[in-house]
Amino acid sequence: MLRSAVERYQYLPSVLALDTEVRGLLNAVGDPHRVAAVNARFEAIARASSVAAIYLLDRDGLTRSASNWNQALSFIGISYAYRPYFTEAVATGASRYFGVGNTTNRPGLFIGKAVPAPEGGIAGVVVVKVDLEGLQREWRQADEHVLVSDASGVVFLASEPSWKYRPLRPLAPSDTARILAARQYGDSDLRPLLAGDADGGTIKLAQGASAVSGIVERTVMPDLGWTLLYVAETDATLRYALLAALAAGISCLALALALAAAQERRQRLRSERAMRLTLERRVAERTADLSAANTRLRGEIAERERATAALRATQDELIHAGRLAALGQISMAINHEINQPLAALRTFLSSSSVFLERGDTATVRRNLKRMTEVTQRIGEIIRHLKVFARKTGPEHWEPVRLGVAAAAALDLLAARIRAESVQVSCAIPPDAMVRAEPVRLEQVILNLMVNALDAMRNTPERRLNLTAAREEASSWQLRVSDSGSGIPEEHMPHVFDPFFTTKAAGEGLGLGLSLSSLIVRDFGGSLAAGNGTHGAIFTLVLPAAEA
Incomplete structure (x- = not known):
C-alpha cells in the first residue's frame, strides 16, 4: 500500500517537465500571460490527481508558478533553493524527499524533476507534493501499529501521531544538524522513541497514557531509503490463542455431534439415492418421448413454412394474372386509343412530303410538331401498360x-x-x-x-x-x-x-x-x-x- 501510494504519482513530474508551456515559462519568467496559463494548468492537474501541490522553481530555486497561486499560503515568490529536493534534482535530474512544508507546515512527499534548458544544463525543477496523511488514517482506523522511518532512522509516517518526527534511536550529531538545517521535520525536537535497542524482535512504544508492546517485523525499501515497521501486539495474540482454544473445544463437541448425525445421514442418503435413480429413469423416458414429439413438430413446422411460401408465391402469381386479365379486358379500347394517333401520324407523314415538294416548310414544321405530340401520346399509353403489367x-x-x-x-x-x-x-x-x-x-x-x-x-x-x-x-x-x-x-x-x-x-x-x-x-x-x-x-x- 505504501509503495502504491508513492509510485502512483511518480510519473507526474516527469510528464510536466516535458510540457511546452512549462518550458516556455522558464524561458520567459517575466511574462504574466505564461505565468497565468501555467498556474491554471497546475491547479487543474492538482485537483484532478488529488495531490497537495504542484509548483515550478527556476534554476535559482525561486517559485515561478504554483497550483496554489490563488491561496493565502501560495508558494509563488518563495525560494526553496536550500531544500534537498531542489538541490538533488539539480544534481541528479530527479529527487524524492519527505519533509514538513516550510510555508504550509504540512508534511508530504516531495517528488522533483529537472527541466532541461535548450542550451544545455537545468532551466528549473518541477515539484509535486503528495499528501500521505490519508494512508496513516487508514492504519489508525484498522487498529494497526505501523511506523515508517527514513535512512537516518527518523519516523515520518506512523499510525500514532505522537510517534512521528522522532528517531527510533539517538541520532548522530551530523544527522541532527543536517535535518535541522533543512527544516525537514519542522520544529521537532528529535527525541528518541526507544531507550534501548530498537533492532530486536520485540518493541514497546508509548501510546498516550498506555503503551504498545509486541513483535516487530521490519521491511526495508532500499529504492526509497525507507524502513517499514509493523508491530503485532502480544496481548492481542494471547487473546486470540485463548479464543482459538475455546473454538477448538467447541469444534470437538461439534465433531462428536456431527459423527452421530453422519450415520443417520448415510441412511437417508441411501434411500434418497434409490429414489433419485427411479426419478432419473422416468425423466429419461419422458425426455425421449419429448424429443420424438419435438422432431415431429419441427417437421410439421418446416412443412407448413414450405406450404406458406408456396401459397404466397401462388398468391403473387394470381395477383399478377388478375392484372393481366384486367389489361385483356381493356385491350380493345387501348388498341383503338393507339390506332387513332397512328392513323393521324400516317396522314401527317403523307401530307408533309407533299408540302415539302411545294416548299411549304412552315406547314412541314407544324406537321412535325404535331407528329412529336402524337408519338409522345403513344409512348405515354405504352408506358402505362408496361408499368401496370410488371411484377x-x-x-x-x-x-x-x-x-x-x-x-x-x-x-x-x-x-x-x-x-x-x-x-x-x-x-x-x-x-x-x-x-x-x-x-x-x-x-x-x-x-x-x-x-x-x-x-x-x-x-x-x-x-x-x-x-x-x-x-x-x-x-x-x-x-x-x-x-x-x-x-x-x-x-x-x-x-x-x-x-x-x-x-x-x-x-x-x-x-x-x-x-x-x-x-x-x-x-x-x-x-x-x-x-x-x-x-x-x-x-x-x-x-x-x-x-
Missing part, C-alpha cells in the same frame, strides 16, 4: 399519392369511358398520400372502376365518382361509387369471395374484388362494399404515409 412485391412499397394512382387508372380506361359516355368526377386532395406499392394500388383502383363501368352498362345515366377524405390521423379513405343498380343484398356476403361473379360466362372470372381485398390487407388497410342512394359504393381505407 412487384412488398420491397417496392413507398409513399403514393392517391390522386396520381387514380389518374393512372383513369388513363388506362380513358377510351372506354369516352366510348360509353361516362361522366367522371375525381375529388382527391393533393395531400392524400398512403403507404403502398404503386402498381398494386393502381390495380385495386382499376378493378373497382371496371366493376363500376360494368354495373352501369345498361343504365341511361352513367356517373363514376372518386372521393377521398382523411378518416383519422393515421389513414385515408377512398370511395368509388357508380350510378348502377347496386349490389343485391343476397350477394353482399359473397362479394369478395374468389370466383364469385354475376356477370355472364366469358365476361369475368370473379377474381377482381377477391384479389383487390387481398392486396389491400397486405398494405395494412381494408376494403368494404355497400350501396348508396344510386348504385354501389366501395370504400378503400389505407394507412397514411406519414403514419
